[in-house]
Amino acid sequence: MIERHESVVVTTFARLVIPLTHLFALYVLVHGHESPGGGFQAGVILAAGYILMALAFGREQLDRHVNERLCLALASGGVLLYVGTGVPGIVTGSAFLDYSALPLPLSPARARWLGILLVETGVTAAVAGTLIVLFVRLADRDPDA
Amino acid sequence: MSELVLAGLLVLLGALALVAVSAADLLIAAIALGAYGFALALVWAALGAPDVSFTEAVVGAGATTVFFLAALLRTSRRRSNVPNPQRLVALGAVLAVGLVLLVATRQLPLWGDVGAPPSTHVSPRYLERTLEETLTPNAVTAVVADYRSYDTLIETLVIFTGGLAGWLLLARPR
Structure with missing residues (x-):
């Protein structure tokens, strides 16, 4: 079981840094159209924030925010969001993952812009959920965890 | 100037890789591997590939290191002894593959060739x-x-x- 860290320096620092980490992950995701970064990097940064939470405040605190079930749901939901964004392309007779076929009142270019954001969000959820689950399983030694 | 920085980073990469494979304490090896990832991220940045650099920084330097440390928690920090004959075979294999890669590199187009x-x-x-x-x-x-x-x-x-x-x-x- 990962316990809460004893040092007040560690917990105070973590309390300060975790929200900033998550905010940065969100920025990297939504600003991927304009700057380096995107769904994958955002997912890893998001997971890093939660891993820091587990290391500083213990497994119980992490489970209060994201437990294993939620992580797995996040990971599967991310993959489904990615695939789902591609489906309208097939239905309308275009091509799988052709975002301009999204059934929205948008110009084709704007629809593709939105499609990129949707699939990147899916990648973020898939990567973050997978990494958190893997880390917890790898680092936690408790036999009945 | 930028060639000088790149050369320095590549020397640093080689040194960190050597530390990672030769350290007796696996904790040091894992940290050296993280530093290696960070130096590699700087190399990508120097080559003008910020997206790759970003990925290398968060995955190579960040996530991989944390996962190696978590794996070390489950095993020992000490390196297990490998018998000498096996070491020599491994060294020979690594050198042979390295030589093949080096020869193959000559066939690649020059970096930045339009x-x-x-x-x-x-x-x-x-x-x-x-x-x-x-x-x-x-x-x-x-x-x-x-x-x-x-x-x-x-x-x-x-x-x-x-x-x-x-x-x-x-x-x-x-």
Whole structure:
């Protein structure tokens, strides 16, 4: 079981840094159209924030925010969001993952812009959920965890 | 100037790689590998590939190191002794593969060569039309998530299934 860290320096620092980490992950995701970064990097940064939470405040605190079930749901939901964004392309007779076929009142270019954001969000959820689950399983030694 | 920085970074990469494979304490090896990832991220940045650099920094320097440390928690920090004959075979194999790679590198187009196949095939099409077709100034994002979306979908599936497999393997029987 990962316990809460004893040092007040560690917990105070973590309390300060975790929200900033998550905010940065969100920025990297939504600003991927304009700057380096995107769904994958955002997912890893998001997971890093939660891993820091587990290391500083213990497994119980992490489970209060994201437990294993939620992580797995996040990971599967991310993959489904990615695939789902591609489906309208097939239905309308275009091509799988052709975002301009999204059934929205948008110009084709704007629809593709939105499609990129949707699939990147899916990648973020898939990567973050997978990494958190893997880390917890790898680092936690408790036999009945 | 930038060649000098690049050369320094490459020397640093080699040194960190040597530390990672030779350290007797595996904790040092894991940290050296993290530093190696960070130096590699700087190399990508110096070569003008910020997206790759970003990925290398968060995955190579960040996530991989944390996962190695978590794995070390489950085993010993000490390196186990490998018998000498096996070491020599491993060294020979590494040197042979390294030599083949070095020879193969000579066949690659020069970095930044505008006449090379990677620069003349579909790249110009993407660079010229990305903003108009997807309203996305960062062409890398548009290529990764739109033009080459199949690749990214499969990559995501690989991460997902790999993670699930790891999760199942690490699940302890009750």
